[in-house]
Amino acid sequence: MIKAAIGIDIGGTLTKFGVVGEQGLCLRTHFFNTSLYRDVDTFQKHLYEEIQIMIHSLNKDINIRGVGVGAPNGNYFRGTIEHAPNLQWRGIIPFVKKFRKYFPDIPVVLTNDAKAAAIGEMVYGGAKKMRNFVVITLGTGLGNAFVVDGRLIYGHDGRAGELGHVNVRQNGRLCRCGNRGCLETYVSSTGIKRTFSNLLRTKSGKNNLSNISFEELTSEMIYDEARNGDTLALEAFSITGKMLGMKLSEVVAIMNPEAIFLLGGLARTGKLIFEPTLGSLEKNLFPIFRGKVKLLPSKLKEKNAAILGAAALIQKHLNI
Amino acid sequence: MIKAAIGIDIGGTLTKFGVVGEQGLCLRTHFFNTSLYRDVDTFQKHLYEEIQIMIHSLNKDINIRGVGVGAPNGNYFRGTIEHAPNLQWRGIIPFVKKFRKYFPDIPVVLTNDAKAAAIGEMVYGGAKKMRNFVVITLGTGLGNAFVVDGRLIYGHDGRAGELGHVNVRQNGRLCRCGNRGCLETYVSSTGIKRTFSNLLRTKSGKNNLSNISFEELTSEMIYDEARNGDTLALEAFSITGKMLGMKLSEVVAIMNPEAIFLLGGLARTGKLIFEPTLGSLEKNLFPIFRGKVKLLPSKLKEKNAAILGAAALIQKHLNI
Numbered sequence: 001m002i003k004a005a006i007g008i009d010i011g012g013t014l015t016k017f018g019v020v021g022e023q024g025l026c027l028r029t030h031f032f033n034t035s036l037y038r039d040v041d042t043f044q045k046h047l048y049e050e051i052q053i054m055i056h057s058l059n060k061d062i063n064i065r066g067v068g069v070g071a072p073n074g075n076y077f078r079g080t081i082e083h084a085p086n087l088q089w090r091g092i093i094p095f096v097k098k099f100r101k102y103f104p105d106i107p108v109v110l111t112n113d114a115k116a117a118a119i120g121e122m123v124y125g126g127a128k129k130m131r132n133f134v135v136i137t138l139g140t141g142l143g144n145a146f147v148v149d150g151r152l153i154y155g156h157d158g159r160a161g162e163l164g165h166v167n168v169r170q171n172g173r174l175c176r177c178g179n180r181g182c183l184e185t186y187v188s189s190t191g192i193k194r195t196f197s198n199l200l201r202t203k204s205g206k207n208n209l210s211n212i213s214f215e216e217l218t219s220e221m222i223y224d225e226a227r228n229g230d231t232l233a234l235e236a237f238s239i240t241g242k243m244l245g246m247k248l249s250e251v252v253a254i255m256n257p258e259a260i261f262l263l264g265g266l267a268r269t270g271k272l273i274f275e276p277t278l279g280s281l282e283k284n285l286f287p288i289f290r291g292k293v294k295l296l297p298s299k300l301k302e303k304n305a306a307i308l309g310a311a312a313l314i315q316k317h318l319n320i
Numbered sequence: 321m322i323k324a325a326i327g328i329d330i331g332g333t334l335t336k337f338g339v340v341g342e343q344g345l346c347l348r349t350h351f352f353n354t355s356l357y358r359d360v361d362t363f364q365k366h367l368y369e370e371i372q373i374m375i376h377s378l379n380k381d382i383n384i385r386g387v388g389v390g391a392p393n394g395n396y397f398r399g400t401i402e403h404a405p406n407l408q409w410r411g412i413i414p415f416v417k418k419f420r421k422y423f424p425d426i427p428v429v430l431t432n433d434a435k436a437a438a439i440g441e442m443v444y445g446g447a448k449k450m451r452n453f454v455v456i457t458l459g460t461g462l463g464n465a466f467v468v469d470g471r472l473i474y475g476h477d478g479r480a481g482e483l484g485h486v487n488v489r490q491n492g493r494l495c496r497c498g499n500r501g502c503l504e505t506y507v508s509s510t511g512i513k514r515t516f517s518n519l520l521r522t523k524s525g526k527n528n529l530s531n532i533s534f535e536e537l538t539s540e541m542i543y544d545e546a547r548n549g550d551t552l553a554l555e556a557f558s559i560t561g562k563m564l565g566m567k568l569s570e571v572v573a574i575m576n577p578e579a580i581f582l583l584g585g586l587a588r589t590g591k592l593i594f595e596p597t598l599g600s601l602e603k604n605l606f607p608i609f610r611g612k613v614k615l616l617p618s619k620l621k622e623k624n625a626a627i628l629g630a631a632a633l634i635q636k637h638l639n640i
Contacts, residue, residue: 161574179607253483256482258476
C-alpha cells in the first residue's frame with residue numbers, strides 16, 4: 001500500500017496535477033487547459049475524471065490520503081478562490097465545498113499558489129531546515145508567502161501576502177487592483193515588459209525588439225535579448241531588481257528571515273534578476289542584517305514544483 | 321500565598337519596576353534613574369536591592385514566579401541588550417546571564433520594549449482576544465512588534481521588528497543607524513521635532529516656537545502648539561501621520577492584522593496623530609483591506625503599561 005496525496009495547481013493557462021508519494025516522489029503528472037472550462041463545475045468534473053484515470057493507470061495499491069490545491073487568490077480558511085483576475089470564474093468560488101463531493105472521505109485543502117510554493121519548498125525543497133523564510137513568485141503578478149517559526153502567515157482573515165500591492169511610486173503605473181504604483185506593476189513578467197517598453201520609447205538607438213508591439217512582446221523575448229547583452233534589456237532587469245531589492249529590505253526589517261526564495265518565470269533567468277536584486281537588497285538593508293540574508297532559487301524541479309507544493313500542503317495538513 | 325511576577329522596564333531615562341499579581345494587578349511599583357549606573361553590574365545590584373525592599377514592604381506571603389524585563393534593543397533568544405543607543409552600556413550586554421545570579425531559582429526573560437508592550441496588550445490590554453496585531457511605539461525612536469497567530473515574530477535570529485529602519489525617502493534624513501531616510505527619522509518624537517524645525521525654516525510667518533533652539537525644542541511643545549491650533553504644528557502632525565499610514569498600509573498588505581496599536585508619547589496626543597495616520601493608511605491600502613483594520617490606542621494605564629508588559633512576558637512564558 002503506497003500512501004500518496006493528490007497535488008493540483010490551477011493556473012490561468014494550465015491546470016497541472018499529479019499523484020505524489022512519500023518524500024515528494026511524483027508517481028504521475030498530467031495537465032490540461034484551464035480556460036476550456038468556463039464554469040467551475042464542469043472544470044471540477046473533468047479534473048476528477050482525469051485524476052481517476054491517473055490513479056487507475058498507475059496500477060498500484062494506492063491509498064490517497066488527501067487533496068491539496070494551489071490556486072490564484074485561494075483563501076485557505078474559506079476554501080475559496082476569490083476574484084481571481086487570471087481565471088474565467090468570477091466572484092467568490094467555494095472551490096473546496098464543491099470539490100468535496102468527489103472526495104467525501106478525505107480532506108481537501110486549498111491555498112494560494114505562492115503559499116503552496118512556500119510549503120513545497122519547506123517540505124521538499126530548499127527550505128527544509130528553515131523556520132523563517134519568504135517566497136516571492138514572479139509571474140504575471142507578484143505572489144508572496146511568509147513563513148514565521150515554521151508556519152505560514154495567514155493573517156486575520158486569510159489575506160496575508162499581498163506584497164505585490166504595496167506602493168513603490170506615488171502616482172505610478174495603474175494596477176489591475178485599481179491603485180497606482182503597486183510593486184507588481186514593476187516587478188513581475190508584466191512589469192518588466194512595461195519597463196522595457198518605456199525604455200524603448202525614451203532611449204534612442206536601434207533595438208531588436210523595436211518593431212514588436214506591446215501585445216506581442218513577451219518577457220521571454222526580453223530575457224533572450226538580455227542574455228545576448230542588449231543594453232536596454234539589461235537595464236530593464238536592473239531596474240526591476242533594484243525595486244524588488246529595496247522592497248525586500250523592508251520585509252527583512254520587519255521579519256528577519258533566514259532566506260528569500262525567488263521563484264517563477266522571471267526568477268529562472270538566474271543572475272539577470274538575482275544580481276541587481278541582491279545588490280539593492282544589501283544596499284538598503286538596516287546594517288545589522290547585511291550579509292546575513294540568503295537570496296535563493298527554488299530547489300524543486302521546475303516542472304513539478306507547483307504540483308509538489310499543492311501535495312505538500314495536504315501532507316503538512318495531515319502530518320504524513 | 322499570592323502568585324506574582326516582577327516586571328522591569330529599562331528606559332534610557334528611567335527604570336520602572338513592580339510586583340504584578342494575577343490578572344495584571346500592580347501590587348507595588350517604583351522607579352529610579354537608569355543613567356546613574358554607568359555599568360550594568362552596579363545597576364543590577366541596585367535594582368535587585370530595590371526589588372527586595374519592595375517585596376518585603378508588601379508584607380504579604382508572595383510567591384515570585386519569574387522576572388520579565390523589557391529593554392531597548394533587547395534580544396529574547398540571547399537574553400542580551402545589544403548596542404542600545406539610548407543606554408550608557410556599550411556593546412552586547414549579557415543581561416539575563418548576569419541577572420540570574422540574583423534569581424537562581426526562577427526564570428528571567430528579556431525582550432525589547434516594543435515586544436514587551438505587545439505582550440502586555442495581549443495579556444492585559446486591548447489585544448486580549450486578538451491573534452494577529454501590530455504594535456508601534458512612538459518614542460525617541462519607532463519601536464514595533466508583530467503578533468501572528470497569537471505569537472510574537474522573533475525571526476531567524478531574534479531581530480524581527482526593525483520597521484523604524486525601512487527607507488521612506490531616498491537620500492533622506494540621516495539616521496543614527498548610519499542609513500538615510502529611515503522611517504523613524506520622520507515618525508517618532510525626534511522625527512516630528514525635525515519636521516517641525518524644517519517647517520519653521522521654510523515657511524514664513526510668526527510662530528510661538530520660533531525662538532526655541534532645536535536642542536531646547538521638545539515634542540511636547542509641538543503637541544501643545546498643535547492643540548492650540550498652530551498651523552505649523554498641525555502640519556507637522558499631518559506629515560508624520562501620512563508617512564506612518566503609508567508604511568502601515570504595507571505592513572497590512574504583508575500580514576493582514578486585525579488591528580494596529582499606536583503607543584508611546586506621540587500616540588498619546590490622540591486624534592492629532594491618529595487622524596492623519598488613519599487617513600493615509602486607508603488611502604494607501606490594497607482595496608480588499610480598506611475599512612477592515614483597526615487603529616487603536618493602548619488599553620493599559622499609561623503609568624504601569626511598560627511594567628505590565630514586562631510582567632506579562634514572564635507570565636506568558638510560564639503560562640500563569
